[in-house]
Structure formats: C-alpha cells, structure tokens
Amino acid sequence: MKILVTGGSGYIGSVLIHYLLKEHEVYVLDKFEKNNPSLAFFCSNKSFHIIKGDVRDEKILKSILNRVEMIIPLAALVGAPLCKQDPINAQSTNFDAIKLIVDNISTEQKIIFPTTNSGYGISNNDELCTEDSPLNPISLYGKSKCEAEDLILQSGNGITFRLATVFGMSPQMRLDLIVNDFVYRAMFDSALIIFEGSFRRNFIHIRDVSRAFVHAIDNYERMNNEPFNVGLSSANLTKLELCKKIKEHLPNFTFIESKIGEDPDKRDYLVSNEKIESTGFKPSFSLDDGIKELIKGYASFRTSLFSNV
Numbered sequence: 001m002k003i004l005v006t007g008g009s010g011y012i013g014s015v016l017i018h019y020l021l022k023e024h025e026v027y028v029l030d031k032f033e034k035n036n037p038s039l040a041f042f043c044s045n046k047s048f049h050i051i052k053g054d055v056r057d058e059k060i061l062k063s064i065l066n067r068v069e070m071i072i073p074l075a076a077l078v079g080a081p082l083c084k085q086d087p088i089n090a091q092s093t094n095f096d097a098i099k100l101i102v103d104n105i106s107t108e109q110k111i112i113f114p115t116t117n118s119g120y121g122i123s124n125n126d127e128l129c130t131e132d133s134p135l136n137p138i139s140l141y142g143k144s145k146c147e148a149e150d151l152i153l154q155s156g157n158g159i160t161f162r163l164a165t166v167f168g169m170s171p172q173m174r175l176d177l178i179v180n181d182f183v184y185r186a187m188f189d190s191a192l193i194i195f196e197g198s199f200r201r202n203f204i205h206i207r208d209v210s211r212a213f214v215h216a217i218d219n220y221e222r223m224n225n226e227p228f229n230v231g232l233s234s235a236n237l238t239k240l241e242l243c244k245k246i247k248e249h250l251p252n253f254t255f256i257e258s259k260i261g262e263d264p265d266k267r268d269y270l271v272s273n274e275k276i277e278s279t280g281f282k283p284s285f286s287l288d289d290g291i292k293e294l295i296k297g298y299a300s301f302r303t304s305l306f307s308n309v
Ligand SMILES: NC(=O)c1ccc[n+]([C@@H]2O[C@H](COP(=O)([O-])OP(=O)(O)OC[C@H]3O[C@@H](n4cnc5c(N)ncnc54)[C@H](O)[C@@H]3O)[C@@H](O)[C@H]2O)c1
Pocket: 006, 007, 008, 009, 010, 011, 012, 013, 029, 030, 031, 032, 033, 034, 053, 054, 055, 056, 073, 074, 075, 076, 077, 078, 079, 093, 114, 115, 116, 117, 145, 162, 163, 164, 165, 166, 167, 172, 174, 177
C-alpha cells in the first residue's frame, strides 16, 4: 500500500516509518523544523519518499493525497503547553488540516489517526475509561484533537487511536513525555518534585504504538470507523507508582510530592485497552523494558547546554 504519514519526522513517526517500510511505500510530509535527520536511515530505501511542506498547504496536500491509499496524520502541535503558547497554529494544524484531508479524499482512501486519551479527564474512583466513556477535554490540545477525531469518525472511514502517554527511545526524542522526563531527571538529577502524585495515567511503548498502526492496517475493515484506546494495561499507574518503578532501576533516585502545580488537562484516569486487545493486538514492551531502554539511551546524550558537567 502507498501510505502518507504527515508529521513523520517527529517522535512517533521516526520509529513508525521503520515498521511501515517493511511492507509499504511511505511518503512523509513534514515541515522538518527541528533540523534533525531523524529519517536519515530510510533515505536509501526506494519505497521511502520525503516531501518538505506544511500540511495546511492545500496545493501540496492535494498533490500527495492523489498518490496514496492510506493517510496516517501525525502532524500536530503536540501537548497542552505548546498549544496554549500558539493557539492559532494549534487549531489550524490539529483540526483544520485534518478537515482538509477528510474533505479531499475518496471513500476508498483510509485514515488511521492518533489522538490523546487526555480527553477522559478525571475518572470516577476505580472505574475504567472505555471508548464509550464521555470525553471532556479541557486544554486546546485536547479539544482540537477530540474535534478532529469526531470529524474522522463522522466521515465513516477512519480508525482512531486514543493513545496513552508514549515512552521509549526515538531518533527524534521527546523529553516532555512523563516517563521519558522522569527517567531523565532520575538519571541526571537523582531527584524530582512531583505534583498530583496520586493522579493515575496510562502508558505505552513507542514500538507498541507502531505495532498498533500496523495491526490496524492489517485489520482495517474489521476495525474501521471505531475509536480504540491504545495503552499498556499493566501500566495504569499513579505518578508516585511510576517514580517507585524508576527507583527500582535507579536506586539513588529521590522524589517528593508538592501541593503546588496542576496538569492543564486534569488527567487522572484508569484506561481499559480491552477493545483493541479483543481484535488480537497485544503490546510487547513493558514499562520496565522502556525504563531500561531509556537509561541505556540517555547514557549517550545529555541536553544541558549550559551545564559544566
Ligand atoms: N507522543 C505521545 O505521547 C502522544 C500521545 C497521544 C497522541 N499523540 C499524537 O501523535 C502524533 C505524533 O506525536 P509525536 O509525539 O510524534 O509529536 P512530535 O511533535 O514529535 O511530531 C509532530 C511532527 O509534526 C510535524 N508538524 C507539525 N506541524 C506541521 C505542519 N503544519 N506541517 C507539517 N508538519 C508539521 C513536526 O515537524 C513534527 O515532526 C500527534 O498527532 C499527537 O497528537 C502523541
């Protein structure tokens, strides 16, 4: 199949492309603003194509849409803080560009779209959030992603993934994601002050996210027109539990809880991943695998530009 991946040079894309190229021809449309050659390894592959451009550019987008059978729209301003900082670009990239895709594809062309599970907000006690639980996003990030998901599901042709918070190494690393961030701080600072320590989150390894996309491609007709939670069922953890897990790997790590600070998306939920598991998808990487992998990866780089160590 010919697949367009928008935002394919980002954190998820630069791992996902490796999985897609095993069986498909891949077109990546990205602004490449980070100036990091995260896709360099694939350039020798004849089935890999790069288009440098903006997903909101109708002319560029239409010219590529004509060539592909599937679209995986990853391009977005990701996370509540970034969207708050740049609301106009957030809305136009996270929602308007998705509308442009939906409006310009035929009924034969397929979409698999990742959104966030942060829309579940605060769930009641130990009740698991399923795909039928109400979504109540608070931040512009959550709202723009949920609106885009609605649009795709209303179009009658698309699968949406409500992703848990992703962890693991990628050629285009993100240190703002909670597991990646906490392991980094545990390794280099040995200490962390956390807020809302009892708030529960769900996590998933970046390679399992990529495997979930491949699973949906292979089972498209069966899964079409449905949203799926995509997370690791063994990793519904509070922030404090996550810290304790990291401490098992980095015993010098100390953490304390502060009463000050709050999540802009008020995320405190337990997520059920049963629906995607019932289609035959099973994650392969545990949280422990991810923490070990991050510790190994972080041994090779440190970002403190102005530090003397
Ligand atoms: N990482 C997570 O934990 C997570 C969780 C839930 C959902 N998601 C979703 O997965 C997708 C990918 O996330 P990520 O973590 O790889 O983010 P990322 O920020 O690393 O990657 C986003 C990519 O989109 C590109 N991009 C942004 N605006 C663009 C534009 N106007 N035109 C072309 N390219 C543009 C950027 O250059 C970047 O390469 C996003 O849609 C995000 O909402 C991610």
